[in-house]
Amino acid sequence: MFKIPPVSAARLPELLRAMPKAELHIHIEGSLEPELIFALAQRNGVTLPYASVQALRSAYAFSNLQSFLDIYYAGASVLLHEQDFYDMARAYLARAVQDNVVHAEIFFDPQTHTARGVPMETVIHGLHRACQDARAESGISATLILCFLRHLSEEDAFATLEQALPWQDKFIGVGLDSSEVGHPPEKFARVFARCRELGLHVVAHAGEEGPPAYIWSALDVLGAERIDHGVQALHDVALVQRLAQNRTPLTVCPLSNQKLCVFPNLKDHNLPQLLEAGLCATVNSDDPAYFGGYLNDNLVQVFAATDMTARHAYQLASNSFEASFAPEADKRLWQHRLKEVFELFVEHDY
Ligand code: ADE
Ligand code: ZN
Numbered sequence: 001m002f003k004i005p006p007v008s009a010a011r012l013p014e015l016l017r018a019m020p021k022a023e024l025h026i027h028i029e030g031s032l033e034p035e036l037i038f039a040l041a042q043r044n045g046v047t048l049p050y051a052s053v054q055a056l057r058s059a060y061a062f063s064n065l066q067s068f069l070d071i072y073y074a075g076a077s078v079l080l081h082e083q084d085f086y087d088m089a090r091a092y093l094a095r096a097v098q099d100n101v102v103h104a105e106i107f108f109d110p111q112t113h114t115a116r117g118v119p120m121e122t123v124i125h126g127l128h129r130a131c132q133d134a135r136a137e138s139g140i141s142a143t144l145i146l147c148f149l150r151h152l153s154e155e156d157a158f159a160t161l162e163q164a165l166p167w168q169d170k171f172i173g174v175g176l177d178s179s180e181v182g183h184p185p186e187k188f189a190r191v192f193a194r195c196r197e198l199g200l201h202v203v204a205h206a207g208e209e210g211p212p213a214y215i216w217s218a219l220d221v222l223g224a225e226r227i228d229h230g231v232q233a234l235h236d237v238a239l240v241q242r243l244a245q246n247r248t249p250l251t252v253c254p255l256s257n258q259k260l261c262v263f264p265n266l267k268d269h270n271l272p273q274l275l276e277a278g279l280c281a282t283v284n285s286d287d288p289a290y291f292g293g294y295l296n297d298n299l300v301q302v303f304a305a306t307d308m309t310a311r312h313a314y315q316l317a318s319n320s321f322e323a324s325f326a327p328e329a330d331k332r333l334w335q336h337r338l339k340e341v342f343e344l345f346v347e348h349d350y
Pocket of ligand 2: 025027177205228286
């Protein structure tokens with residue numbers, strides 16, 4: 001067992017930034033910064049219902065998930081061409097490298113684009129090329145996860161899967177996102193069964209705003225290997241036991257939860273309790289352009305607001321590798337590098 005060195009509160013932010021980590025819950029459309037939205041709107045001749053970057057940014061005051069999704073889908077309307085998807089993903093990956101993210105599993109929402117007449121191929125090729133080029137340039141490992149929008153029908157999800165299958169080699173799994181309450185996982189039982197048959201990894205948003213029952217059905221009906229958010233699990237003792245026993249990862253997004261009023265304040269976030277309960281919790285950015293921060297901002301701010309220490313930091317980074325769908329050899333290498341970085345923070349009394 002690796003012994004975590006004590007690290008003073010003053011040096012903890014530096015350690016959080018320096019440690020290698022994986023990001024497992026990032027919606028690429030949620031990485032579109034207002035400046036890029038306006039640049040793409042101009043490039044593509046799209047008219048936005050906001051006069052300026054500042055006017056758009058000042059609309060980012062959300063009361064719940066739906067109030068955010070309405071603006072998020074409007075922002076994505078500027079994406080039309082393969083180069084737009086490429087530019088968006090390259091910008092995110094460059095930012096992730098600055099945060100010492102060594103591996104990213106990136107969600108994309110094809111229905112947001114195909115419903116506007118953008119071909120599936122345009123979306124997937126632009127994003128995939130960005131992942132390849134980022135890896136060649138900076139070594140970051142990046143893969144894609146196709147998400148179905150749960151406010152749409154299962155039939156629409158099936159049609160989306162059909163359209164994407166010619167490029168199945170370019171995404172590693174499927175997820176389920178968008179408006180949670182009123183759209184339980186069971187609604188997508190058949191399409192997820194098909195995805196499992198196809199050998200795709202399966203994840204699902206559950207227990208963000210929705211009840212623990214949605215987490216149970218994400219696991220038991222969809223066969224989810226990871227739960228996105230899952231913070232409502234703590235209301236159900238038997239569920240916590242099940243998640244802990246199976247080491248089912250939760251991809252937690254503190255700034256998202258704060259901005260969407262899932263918790264009144266970051267100091268009230270239950271991440272410390274999730275870790276203390278032995279769950280494989282990880283920290284992620286969700287929609288960083290909308291929620292005021294990328295992965296390191298999430299870590300630094302949630303640690304500043306709660307009483308977590310270097311021990312929790314190590315656990316979170318280690319969990320992020322354990323929870324990833326990366327090859328075991330890569331995971332071992334990243335876990336080794338994580339230890340090396342922590343050793344640099346041992347405080348000597350000379
Ligand atoms: N799509 C983008 N961000 C999301 C979130 N936090 N929850 C559900 N769907 C989303
Ligand atoms: Zn999400």
